[in-house]
Amino acid sequence: MRKVRLPDGTMVPALGQGTWHMGEKRGAAKQEADALRLGIDLGMTLIDTAEMYGNGGAEEVVATAIINRRDDVFIVSKVYPHNASREGTPAACERSLKRLRVDCIDLYLLHWRGSYPLAETVEAFEKLKAQGKIRHWGVSNLDAGDMQELLKAPHGVNCATDQVLYHPGSRGIEFALLPWCRQHRIPIMAYSPIGHSGQILRSTALATVAKRHNATPAQIAIAWGLRHADVISIPKAADLEHVRENAAAASIMLTKEDLATIDATHKPPVRSQPLDIL
Numbered sequence: 585m586r587k588v589r590l591p592d593g594t595m596v597p598a599l600g601q602g603t604w605h606m607g608e609k610r611g612a613a614k615q616e617a618d619a620l621r622l623g624i625d626l627g628m629t630l631i632d633t634a635e636m637y638g639n640g641g642a643e644e645v646v647a648t649a650i651i652n653r654r655d656d657v658f659i660v661s662k663v664y665p666h667n668a669s670r671e672g673t674p675a676a677c678e679r680s681l682k683r684l685r686v687d688c689i690d691l692y693l694l695h696w697r698g699s700y701p702l703a704e705t706v707e708a709f710e711k712l713k714a715q716g717k718i719r720h721w722g723v724s725n726l727d728a729g730d731m732q733e734l735l736k737a738p739h740g741v742n743c744a745t746d747q748v749l750y751h752p753g754s755r756g757i758e759f760a761l762l763p764w765c766r767q768h769r770i771p772i773m774a775y776s777p778i779g780h781s782g783q784i785l786r787s788t789a790l791a792t793v794a795k796r797h798n799a800t801p802a803q804i805a806i807a808w809g810l811r812h813a814d815v816i817s818i819p820k821a822a823d824l825e826h827v828r829e830n831a832a833a834a835s836i837m838l839t840k841e842d843l844a845t846i847d848a849t850h851k852p853p854v855r856s857q858p859l860d861i862l
């Protein structure tokens with residue numbers, strides 16, 4: 585599996601696994617943990633979760649999936665903005681650690697910007713880092729202006745990633761945010777890389793490119809995000825066949841012709857636009 589470099593030099597897999605909507609139904613938990621385990625076997629060892637998903641249920645599914653495999657995985661979780669205060673952040677982190685059944689979260693993100701000052705959340709993250717409860721911290725759903733503010737906060741430069749919506753049907757970040765993050769050596773983590781709801785998978789452009797590679801539109805959407813050396817992609821799949829497909833997408837190399845085919849339908853941004861959020 586190709587790796588992406590975090591700002592401090594830590595290498596993480598370019599392709600990981602999402603968990604939104606996991607842990608919502610008790611009866612589905614085994615299948616979901618099996619899917620994550622298969623994904624780990626296939627090299628997708630970065631797992632993205634959040635206290636929000638399934639009300640903590642997704643973190644419990646992750647805990648089951650990584651039994652006896654803690655050292656093989658890189659766990660990403662997120663704090664709700666309404667918990668991201670000086671006192672609320674460590675309390676939320678403790679709850680997540682307990683549900684995940686681990687001593688340390690590899691990367692802890694602010695899920696989106698709320699009412700607490702970014703500097704206060706960063707202070708809490710840095711404290712958790714010093715205590716060994718988290719290894720890195722980052723943010724999610726922050727646009728370029730927020731990122732500039734973040735980097736001006738004390739220790740703000742330690743931000744390891746910005747996790748944002750990015751797929752062929754939502755590529756506004758290419759205008760300002762992606763170049764800005766690249767300039768500051770902060771990798772982007774692309775969420776909903778296959779469009780979340782399946783609509784993008786009906787794109788004729790993706791179907792045309794998929795045919796050329798004997799692949800599926802979902803695989804092309806993932807490969808498209810991974811064409812950047814500094815983008816991490818975290819598709820979610822509870823279906824084992826989807827997991828296998830997604831893992832195989834990491835080895836699809838899109839050609840200039842493929843990218844032009846996709847650009848013709850899913851046009852790159854020509855002006856700044858507000859960050860798309862799911």
Ligand SMILES: NC(=O)c1ccc[n+]([C@@H]2O[C@H](COP(=O)([O-])OP(=O)(O)OC[C@H]3O[C@@H](n4cnc5c(N)ncnc54)[C@H](OP(=O)(O)O)[C@@H]3O)[C@@H](O)[C@H]2O)c1
Pocket residue numbers: 601602603604605632633695724725747748774775776777778779780781782785800802803818819820821822823824825826827829830862
């Ligand atoms: N930070 C944020 O605000 C934020 C927001 C959204 C998402 N995220 C993170 O990003 C992850 C991924 O995003 P997402 O879950 O929104 O959407 P996604 O990964 O783009 O799409 C997930 C959907 O696609 C299906 N799928 C997976 N692989 C497929 C394949 N090869 N062919 C066809 N369908 C396939 C899944 O079905 P099955 O499950 O049935 O396999 C599921 O219904 C989330 O799970 C979460 O961890 C973060």
